[in-house]
Amino acid sequence: MQVRKICRDCKKVLDYLAISEVIETMEDLVQFVRDLSPCLSKVCQDVDQRRRDLLNPYQRDNLGQHLEQVHIDFMWFFLLPPHTVLSPYIF
Numbered sequence: 001m002q003v004r005k006i007c008r009d010c011k012k013v014l015d016y017l018a019i020s021e022v023i024e025t026m027e028d029l030v031q032f033v034r035d036l037s038p039c040l041s042k043v044c045q046d047v048d049q050r051r052r053d054l055l056n057p058y059q060r061d062n063l064g065q066h067l068e069q070v071h072i073d074f075m076w077f078f079l080l081p082p083h084t085v086l087s088p089y090i091f
Helices: 003-022 026-053 057-079
Strands: none
Touching: 003 026, 026 057
16 A cells, blocks of 8 residues: 555545534534544555554554554544533543
């Protein structure tokens, strides 16, 4: 997997995250998560595959830790009760 392609896909995810600022209803949130999940999952898989190709063990482990943090942060969306206001300092 080319790093440039992974970067483009990450940029798409970041651009889509901007939509979260205008979510007003639970239906909007459900649609947002439905749309984001496949794309984020693909990016995570691509990054993990690329991580395994890295020769430097420090960089490989560091990227793995960051990838794990992305998984944990995304799980917050599924674990929090509806209408929970999140502090920007949680993530």
